[in-house]
Amino acid sequence: KAGVTQTPRYLIKTRGQQVTLSCSPISGHRSVSWYQQTPGQGLQFLFEYFSETQRNKGNFPGRFSGRQFSNSRSEMNVSTLELGDSALYLCASSPDSTGNTIYFGEGSWLTVV
Amino acid sequence: GENVEQHPSTLSVQEGDSAVIKCTYSDSASNYFPWYKQELGKRPQLIIDIRSNVGEKKDQRIAVTLNKTAKHFSLHITETQPEDSAVYFCAASMASGGSYIPTFGRGTSLIVHP
Numbered sequence: 001k002a003g004v005t006q007t008p009r010y011l012i013k014t015r016g017q018q019v020t021l022s023c024s025p026i027s028g029h030r031s032v033s034w035y036q037q038t039p040g041q042g043l044q045f046l047f048e049y050f051s052e053t054q055r056n057k058g059n060f061p062g063r064f065s066g067r068q069f070s071n072s073r074s075e076m077n078v079s080t081l082e083l084g085d086s087a088l089y090l091c092a093s094s095p096d097s098t099g100n101t102i103y104f105g106e107g108s109w110l111t112v113v
Numbered sequence: 114g115e116n117v118e119q120h121p122s123t124l125s126v127q128e129g130d131s132a133v134i135k136c137t138y139s140d141s142a143s144n145y146f147p148w149y150k151q152e153l154g155k156r157p158q159l160i161i162d163i164r165s166n167v168g169e170k171k172d173q174r175i176a177v178t179l180n181k182t183a184k185h186f187s188l189h190i191t192e193t194q195p196e197d198s199a200v201y202f203c204a205a206s207m208a209s210g211g212s213y214i215p216t217f218g219r220g221t222s223l224i225v226h227p
Contacts, residue, residue: 031212043157043202043217055210059114090156099212100145104156 001027004105006091012111018079021108025072025093032074033099034066037088037107046089048099049074055099081112115140117205119218127226132193134221136203137185143205145213146179146186151220152199160201161188193225 005024013019025032034046045058049068066076072093078085088109092102116139126132136146144165149157163170163177163186170177174193179186186205190197200220206213 033212042219045215045217048212048214050212055212056214058214097211098208100206101147101159101162104149104158106156 004091004093004103006089006105006108008108009106010109010111012113013081015081015083015112017081018077019081019110020075020077021089021091021110023074023076023091023093023105025074025091026095026103029093029095029103030072031094031097031099031102032068032072033092033094033102034074034076035090035092035104036060037090038086043090046076050097050099078110083112086110086112115143115205115207115214115216117203117216117218119203119221121221122219123222123224125224125226126193128193128195130193132188132190132197132223132225134188134201134203134223135185136187136205136218137183138205138216139184140205140207141181141184143207143216145206146177147204147206147215148177148188149202149204150199151202157202190223193223195225195227198223198225 031050033048047057068074088107090107092104119136147162151157176189203218204215206215
């Protein structure tokens with residue numbers, strides 16, 4: 001089985017722009033979650049989706065949003081980018097409905113300049 | 114919300130020694146505790162997990178112990194090898210809205226010297 005696939009892998013954006021990151025889960029996985037990893041704050045939970053519904057959201061401002069499509073693929077969007085949004089954004093998928101056991105993708109490295 | 118503290122931040126051992134990483138959590142509602150290994154430039158990978166109804170779990174050279182009363186859990190790696198060198202993250206997860214919300218520790222950089 002192919003693993004969790006994230007695109008793009010690397011991108012550079014300017015402050016104030018917006019960005020969309022994409023995630024394709026492992027085939028058959030319906031739970032998709034997103035995380036932000038930075039040296040300063042570590043690994044933080046952003047949100048989790050199951051069957052196109054957001055079930056949980058972490059403590060991030062409304063500029064961070066996401067969605068899940070009927071094929072379980074997911075996207076996250078960050079609007080009005082700030083320098084502090086520079087991070088590795090990790091997507092993970094889970095084979096169980098609780099989203100407990102997760103498998104991470106390689107991540108998308110976002111640099112905001 | 115949940116708060117997870119992880120110690121030490123860096124751990125240096127000689128090949129063959131044991132390594133122990135400790136995490137404490139604050140919310141007694143957390144009931145799932147996974148550990149992840151992240152090698153440099155790679156994705157985090159689940160290496161072992163434990164649920165709150167279990168006190169200890171072992172998988173070859175890796176073991177995890179959980180003390181619910183004290184709200185702490187630990188990762189034990191025996192007979193360390195250079196390929197064990199990586200950053201290890203603990204997490205405490207609680208059920209919410211049909212899924213689990215993980216809170217991660219800040220990570221421990223384990224260095225195994227040959």
